[in-house]
Structure formats: structure tokens, C-alpha cells
Amino acid sequence: MASKALILIEGHRSIGPLYVRAAQRRGLYPITMSIDPTQYGYLAAEGTEAVQVDTNDLDAMKSVYSRLRLTHAIAGLTGFSGLDESVYVTVGKLCRHFSLPGPDPASIEQCHDKFVQRQLLAQAGIPLPDYRVAMNATEVECAAAEIGLPVVIKPVVGSGSSGVRLCHTAEELAKHAAYLLGGTRITQSTPKILIEEFAQGQYYNVDTMGHQVVGVGTAEFDCPPHFVFREVTFPAPLGKDEHERIVDLSLSCLQALGLGWGPANIELRWTKRGPVVIEVNPRLGAGPQLVNLAYGIDLVTEHIKLATGGKCALLKKRSHTAAWRYLIPDLDGTLDWIDGGTQAAAIPGIAEVKLYAQPKMPIIRKGDSEDCIGYVIAASPSRDQTATLLQQAVDLVNWTITPFRDGHC
Template identity: 60%
Template sequence: MAKRALILVEGNPRGLGLLYVQAAQRLGLHPITLSADSAQYHYLAAESIEAIRVDTDDRDALIHECSRLRATYDVAGITSATESFYATVGKLCRLFNLPGPNPESIERCCDKFAQRQLLAEAGVPIPAYRMAENATDVESSAREIGLPVVLKPAVGLGCRGVRLCRSFDEVAEHTNYLLGGKHIWRSPPRILVEQFAEGPYYWADIMGDRVIGIGTGDTGPLPYFVGGESTFPALLTDDEHERIDDVLLSCLAALGLGWGPTGIEFRWTKRGPVIIEVNPRLHGTPTPQLTQLAYGIDLVTEHIKLVIGDEWDLHRSRSQTAAARFLVPDRDGTLDWIGGDSRAADIPGVAEVKFYVEPKTTFIRKGDHRDCIGYVIATSPTLARSKAILQSAVDSITWSITPFPTLGEWNNLRPLTSPQPEKTPDKR
């Protein structure tokens, strides 16, 4: 009898890919990752997961590989832990008659400008926005909207290229960064200029058309939006829950979503909930772990069940609180050492301690999710207790980064390239 397989198009180097692999194995499936560069996903080798090299940007190559695998395996489903390939997954599922998302809806949602247009047409509360393709348009859009504004690529992930600008000098500086060759574009350069929605930050996880839960937290020190601390569930009144749920479900209707997972970010402003972003996927780690610890719902497993045509179970089996903190260095340089994970993990209530880096790693901050070098998760019956446990664990972790030499220091260190006159001895 052919082995049941789950095909994963690409992975995720920061933990979510591993969760999909492990969940597939628990469901009795054989996970197979198709990737242009599987070496970037270290968990594949560590877990002895089958990986096949294929150009995942080439739809015909993917079709050929999936067809070849169907001759050997009972392919139960195709999915991805990466938003960039989720529309491709939808097209493959449609071609091979497997359950999957609507690829057209995914493509519209992943284009932030198209997403804003659809949400605005449906009356969903969003920040004021403009689209720009050059520096002149960016500046005029910022003047029309009014400072401060957020500049972000129209297509992108992980807050790459996203920055808050409080002055027109900052607008010009970041525009030059985005359009001057430093930012890597996966599509023609287009910049979304957006009003900065001020207020507490929240995120919601949705499966199908059901709101699973709402968390809150911070996005780290501005002007960037690097992960900070998250807690789940958020403390909200019944009225606040009702208002938020109405807005969230309006997003699904406006964007044609409602199959599988959706992650939505929003802020509570003077207008109430204002949508910042809708993502047709699960939030990245450690968000799925928070939901499982607090509610007993394994979103990754339930997503895979949907992918392979099984019935999912979204009922809560527990009522706890969970909190997570990203570990983010405050400087660039070489990581000399990092430790304390064992001490932190031994603290009662600590659920997970994860490091993304190893000693002697060269570290350059980029102002996005790649600045995080790890995270800690804690859980308990109360929010106050979970936050206290989390703080104790974070305090147990230490690291040392040697800053890069300054230009003057570097000139003193590097070999001279031309003869230099002898110095007069210092006779002091």
C-alpha cells in the first residue's frame, strides 16, 4: 500500500516549517519538502525529512515533481508554511483535485495595495493609504496623508522594508533605501504609503470563518516593527470582542477568504479596531504555540487535517494564558556567546526556549523579523503570573556581541597597502 504523503512547498527556517513537519508525522503522514534550497531549513536534515530540489518559482517544474511523486506515494495534500507560495499551492491543489485555498483570493490578499482597495470598498476600517512608484509620488502621498506615515513594499513578508517615518527627511531616506537597490524586490517596485494607526496592537488567528482567539503585544521599538512581547488571550470586554469579530469576518468576506488559516493584525484606535494587515496563513512562531498552550488548539495540525480532507477539531480543551518574548540584540557585531537557555527552561511555567543563532555568528540588524535571535514562551493560569515567569526566564538568558570595528579602528588593523614613512620614535 502506498505511503500517504504531505507535500510542503518550501519550508520556514524560523520554526513554523518544523511544526508542520512534526504535525504531519503525528498524523501518520510522510512529509516531503520541495525547495530550491533545502539547506536553509536545518530541521530537514536534523529530522531526516525527505527534501527534493526543484525551482519552486517554476510552476511547470512543481507540477512535474508532484506528478512524479503521485506515482510513488498516495499524495494526501499539498500546502506550505510560507505565504509566498500559498497561491501556488492553491493552483496545485486545484490541478490535482485536492482541498486547497482559492489562489485568486490569495494573490489579491498578498498584494497589500489590492488588499487595501478591497477592504476600503467593503467599508472595513483601515488607515489612509496611497500607492507610489517613485520618490516624488512617495513624498506627495506622505504630504496628502500627513505625518507620521508608514512606508512598506506592496508585496513582502516579515516587515521587510517597513518603517515608520516621522519627518520628510525620514521619508526621503527610506524611499532611497527601498528604491536605491538595497531592498530586494520579488515584484516590480511599488511602495505603499500609509497613515500610522496609533493604539494598542492586536493579532487574531482565524481558521475557516471562525475566530479562534485574539492576542496582544508590542512590535518592538520604532521606527521598525520587530517582534517584541505577545500575550494570549488578550483581555477584552464582551463588547470589544463583538466589535472586533465583526471587523475580522468583514475582512474575510471582502477578500474572498474563509478556507484554512488567516492571520490578521490590527490596532485599537480612537475609531475602534483598524486593520493593519490580513495574511492568508498562520502567524509565525511562537504564535501557534501560544494558542495551543492557552486553548489546547494545535492550529498547525488542524490546518493539515483540512488540507488532507479530514475533519478538524477547533474546540478549546483548556483555559490558560501564555506569553512570549522575542530576543533582539541592541547592536551589530559578532555574537561571542549566548547562554542561559537551560536555566530559563528549568523555571516552572516556561514552555519553550529557542535560539536561532550560534556563537561566532556575524549579526547585522535589518529592522525586520530577521533581527530576532530567539524567543521564550511561558504559561500559567493568569496573565500576571505568565508575564512574571517570562521575565524571570528572559533575565536568565545572556549574550555578548563584539561590535564591528569603527573605520578608524579598522584602518589600524588592516595591512598597509603602500610603504609608509618611518615614524620618529616617541621619546616621552
């Protein structure tokens, strides 16, 4: 038998490498199962094994897993979400089938459907924006009229802000509903649409592990009508009472949804009526690096511990401020050049600089997390110092884009 293996289902361009490296540090042999392993460049860069398999086919996944355990002692299994959170449902089902530590697949599936999730939260008395579900354009129009414009409309299934849009007018609503219902999006689910009240107020995101709140962060978004993160900061500047209310609400969400194994991320806004839950994701948030830099808690490693039958340790070791700035282009076209990453990374206090885009790459914004062409992360003992360092680094990263002719590639 080879060294103990950790099976990773699909990948993720920012946190995927963290899992690979954390597994290796723990003496594990990471193996990625993916429908297309070549889409994750870090797999080749890290020299890790990958197996091509249709990750939408549960029986095919079971067959590959059974074959792998003939040559490897498999310690555990987990996975990632890109723009399709069904990966986590698959992870739960595989863990249950092969008696591995993992989340309850039924609870994950409930969260996967945003409408079902909201129904369960509402039944538990969790404060939510007003919401409706629609299957066609007429139902979308009626739902928006009942709730009142502006409204946020989104697919019932999805992540990474894919297909999420704020609509102020009936025209905007009709156009985006037609887009979501018309099959122009790549989706494997019935095109159900969630229409919800636009909850106005400061955005917060909460990272949990098991039944414990690890940290509360805050974020700002890029240009509306989309909900693409511009900057995320941990910890959020909160008073004691505000922090306690967010913690209590987050734990109530976990209980209402039957969660409590492994990581979860809760998104909310502080409105005129207090904290209102936007969404609960049964997975890590987008930036576990920030939690590590701010508190000294490596959520990736702690998750791997759980997935391999161990116990996690969530004791805070430091109290810093960490911030993540996403690099978002402001037009579509061909990227001419991008530079400055090396100089930005050399600034003391800059924890990481990542540039995804390469010269001659087409830039086509879709209003989701994939619009990001890179990021910069800074950390220091002071909130003001972190903000200053982050801006200094971001100012060093520059690029130019030549617009497409006549709007075409």
C-alpha cells in the first residue's frame, strides 16, 4: 500500500492549492477526481495525481473510488465548489456510502436548493429577506410585484454569484429572467428562479467549523447590479452586542439546517431590522487565508483533520486584521499585459499576490466570481496599517485591455 490518500473532488483555483499543500504537510497523498483536471493549473504545478471522471455521475465516482482503494489506504474525502455546489452533495453521498467522516448528505442537499434552505430557515424563525420562487416569466413578474422593486433574482441552485443580479426596473427584471430561464446559462438543474427583497445594509460573512463560530468578516462589492466581491476584511469592526447577535444567529442557522459537521459560511446583512440572513453555504468561505492571517486558525488543515477522522483545534493564536482585494477588470477585451505582482508581493505585510490572467487572454465579464483576474492579501496588527499596505500593493499591479472589435472576440 502507498501512503494514505486524501481524495479531493474537483478543485478551486484559490483554495485548491491550500488543500493540496495542507494534505502533504500532514503526510497525505492528495488525489483529485475531476471531470477535467486540466482546468486546475495548480495540479500540474504541484505534481499531484489526478483522475478524470464524470463527477456528476455518482456511480462512476463510486467505481473510481473503489479502484483507488485497491492501491491506496484512503484516509478521507472532501471537495470544492466552483460555480456549482452540487459537488458538496456528491461528497456527502460518497462519504456516507463508503463510511468516511463527512457531512450529512441530506443536510447538504437542503442547503444546495436555496428555496428549500429559506423555507427551513423561515420555519425556525430566522430573519430573512422576503422571497418567492418562480418557474416562468409571469411568476417572476408577479413575485417582484408582491415584494416590490428593487429585487435580487438568482438561480435556485448555484454559487460564486453566478446569475445573481439586482433589478431596479421591470425591464431589467424581464431581461435577466429571460436570461436565466432561456437556457443560455450552463446548468444541470431545472431553471427555477429565486426572487428576493434587496436587503440593504452592511454585508457580513461568518465562518464556522462544527458548531463553533470561528470569525466574522465584512465585505464590499464591486459595481452593481452584480454581487462580485471587491474587498473582504477579517475581523469585521463590530461592537460586542453586534458580534454576539451575529454569532447567535449563525448558530441558529446551523441548527435549523441540520449542519454542524465541518465548515460552513453564513452571509448576512445588517438592515434596519437587524441582521438578516442572505444565504448559508455548507462549505468554507472564499478566503480561509484571511481567517488564518487574522486569528492563526488554519481552517483548511482543521477541515482535513475532520475529514480524516481527527479532531480540530480552533484556538485563536493572534489578533490581526487581514484584507483581500480582488482585481476586477472594468471592460471586456483582450488582455495586453499585466504586471506588478512581484513588486507588490515584496512589500512587508503583503501575504499573497496572485495573478490568474495571462497576456492575450480574452476578458469576458459575466458578473460572477470568475471575473476576478487576481488578488492581493495583506495583514498586520492594525486595521489602518492593513488598509494602507493593501492599497500600496494594489497600486503596483497594472494591466491594459484592448476592447473587442464590434463587441466580438
